[in-house]
Amino acid sequence: MERTRTASFGTAEERIAWEGLASSCVPPLRRLGAFMIFGFTVFVATTTAVVLFYNIFGARLVEGQGVAPPPEAFYASMAVGLVLGLGGYAVWLLKSLSSHKAFSRVLRRGGLDPERPTAQGLKAYSDEQLLALRSRYENLGEGRLKTLMEKTFGFDADDSFSLGPLSVLPRTFEMDALRVEWEANLILASGAEARPEISWWTESRHNLLPRRADEMRRLLFALQYTKDSVRTLKRRYGYRSDHWHNTVPEGKLWDAVRDLEEARRIQAVLNRRPGVR
Structure with missing residues (x-):
């Protein structure tokens, strides 16, 4: 069965498998930066919402004066943004590694080494x-x-x-x-x-x-x-x-x-x- 699969693994199918493997390898630092920007955006939006909530529904000590949210609300907003940013990055990283592992198995079933793309020559490259x-x-x-x-x-x-x-x-x-x-x-x-x-x-x-x-x-x-x-x-x-x-x-x-x-x-x-x- 393994020989049959290897023999039927043509250049087109091989390139598709390599494409999947390569697509799962996104620069991790760039993606971390994107998730941290997302987390910061969530923090800003949450903080703005908290400030508006307290100024609309909070008790005013002086008529016409704004209401300052408690420091705990600010820290909670920061924690939410940080958790969403780092949590989202962790989920992406796990999915990326899982995808890389899955396409590596596909290539191995085709008789190829996923970590040495030129082990059998350069035919996979255009x-x-x-x-x-x-x-x-x-x-x-x-x-x-x-x-x-x-x-x-x-x-x-x-x-x-x-x-x-x-x-x-x-x-x-x-x-x-x-x-x-x-x-x-x-x-x-x-x-x-x-x-x-x-x-x-x-x-x-x-x-x-x-x-x-x-x-x-x-x-x-x-x-x-x-x-x-x-x-x-x-x-x-x-x-x-x-x-x-x-x-x-x-x-x-x-x-x-x-x-x-x-x-x-x-x-x-x-x-x-x-x-x-």
């Missing part, structure tokens, strides 16, 4: 996501995240990828060759040490798991690496693109203009989509 990740890697300084991406995806500073202009585009022969290069790096490195784990906490901070390759996601990933390429072009050849014909080396001008126009086109498409900025 071209656009890989290029976006590689573009992010290009702009990282030396550190733990850069090392993690090297060991997880096979990225290398001397591989065939480059920005300013982009050396490779999705769904091309060059992209297929780059995938082979990265997977070869992973195979060569696999004997030296175990591939690092991408835990719930790591994914919450760095967004490294495969995502479903729908149209919107492809556009967002493409915007990321094309904008990175345009920024690199501007740093190298000047911030006025109308002067690039004088500064960009021969043979790179067409690709430079292509990246600039593509970034503008994708941004325009996303601006027309509701809920996308």
